[in-house]
Amino acid sequence: MAWINTALTAARPQAMGALLRYFRDLDTAEEAFQEASLRALKAWPRNGPPRDPAAWLIFVGRNATLDTVRRLARQQPLPDEDTLADGDGGEGDTEAELAERLDGAGYRDDILRLLFICCPPDLPATQQIAVALRIVSGLSVAEIARAFLVSDSAMEQRITRAKARITRSGVPFETPGAPERAARLGAVAAMLYLLFNEGYSAGGDTTERRAPLAHEAIRLARLLLRLFPSEPEIMGLLALMLLQQARSAARFDGEGNLVLLEDQDRGRWNAPMIAEGLALIDKAMRHGQPTPYLVQAAISALHARAATAAETDWTQIDLLYATLEHIQPSPVVTLNRSVATAKVRGPAAALAMIEPLGERLAGYFHFFGVKGAYLTQLGRTAEARVAFDRAIALAHTPAEAAHIRQHLDRLVRDAAPT
Template sequence: LAAVAAMVYLIFNEGYSTNSGEAPARAPLCEEAIRLARLLLRLFQTEPEIMGLTALLLLQHARAPARFDASGEIVLLEDQDRSLWSRKMIDEGLALVDKALRHQKPGPYQVQAAIAALHARAVKPEDTDWTEIDLLYSLLERMQPSPVVTLNRAVAVSKVRGPEAALAMIEPLEDRLSGYFHFFGLKGGLLMQLDRGDEARVAFDRAIALANTAAEAAHIRMHIDRLMKEGAERAAQKAR
């Protein structure tokens, strides 16, 4: 059952990890994964991890209409128009999360679904319970140790304890994530918050080199443009 669930999750990710131009063509992969997860749930109605898997896919796919703007640029979760999220999918996903957690047999899919549920329940980005998300990622780290899980946790840590704490958390991961776009994107963002512009530019350049899609590369270039603009403004102020 675990192997089948993992395959369903991989199918979903194949459709989800795409750029705006490919999204309409690959959305059926996400929908097929959700269909298969629901089928598994009908066959294993008391299995909390299958409830968690189904909830996770629903809660993630609910955000699909808001993931890209009209020009095809990536829109980060905190910047998304939440009115575009599918309320129907969210309600179904939240009900499944609550049902799964009542079994008190937590597993990785349930924990990830619980994290997605906290995002879904936040009416505004500032309502997000980052402390609870940090705790859930800490639990997921113990269940399923992975540098990617730690990287994701670092986002929550940056919100709770600041960018310096998050940067200290991810720096030991660099060798293992040396080919991972998201590592350098996050590192650059944290360095920007700490006003370490030159180091941020190096990280962002690396992220662009590792970008899997044009949308990812464009998103990083936006950060570089901002760095250059801020640098020019500082230089102008010094010249006065």
């Protein structure tokens, strides 16, 4: 029955989006989808998969829920009674007709709305992600709790609170105009990238638990790009995710330690993902708008294109980071740029570039890791050790700490009398 679960997962965003528009209430939409899924598990093995699973689920979910409502409030006549199917629903012409109407009903905006309501700006990022995984992806609370390393009840509470917040702030049901649609896409793109990073950045013993989050982010970004095929920002986002994810198998060694880009076995990079990422960058470039995701993807692409670390085009990467600093100024971008600068102009120039960032990045693990590396290269061992110690104190994962410890061990080894 694996195919039914795959079909339900694939159809869920569209079906949930339409049910939400229809019932204008998140809980009712979720109950309707749940009921439709249960009926699908009974009907589909018997009748085979419907031609349009999403249309079937919307149709059946809507009717089942209306039946319940009707039983609860028998005195109230309901509209559209003649359009409702009686039994298991969703067969033959009725389904085809419904599918036609769905296409006309702006299902693009339905799905975008469903994603967009998960990311109100006042909701913390981790809660946005959790609620999106619950509502859009249909992961169980237990699965989400496992990925975030919290108890089921804690996650249940977190999601319930997030949903209450979404309901309070009001779901926008009017069809968005161009500026609203662009704003929604931007917010959703940011949320999907956070989701991706939750999966991608995980190391050590959390890798396996969190890897599905990166896959899910890619799946949803593909869905979004299918709906809005001319959005260079979404092309850039998907390209960035694919090019980073392509390296995931080479990013950790057998013991879960982080392997730096230049030390990775490039034979283990995922070639089809790289090809797809490069194709998307090509397409996006034609639009002539360097969005932050696209520039980051282009940087990733230069790494992907280099057959060996030594062949990396650092000059071009340095230039792309300069573009990124211009369109999205941030100390972290400058810190990343300094890595390219160090390759092109040496560690002294790179150190000079990041020294003004010390105050703003005082709590940032990577700042001290990178600073320690430049100081090491310049032979300023004592200062390097201070920076590495600070980095270990700020590490978020055991893999990060272990990586810095390797640097420290090397310092000790190199300093030891021979």
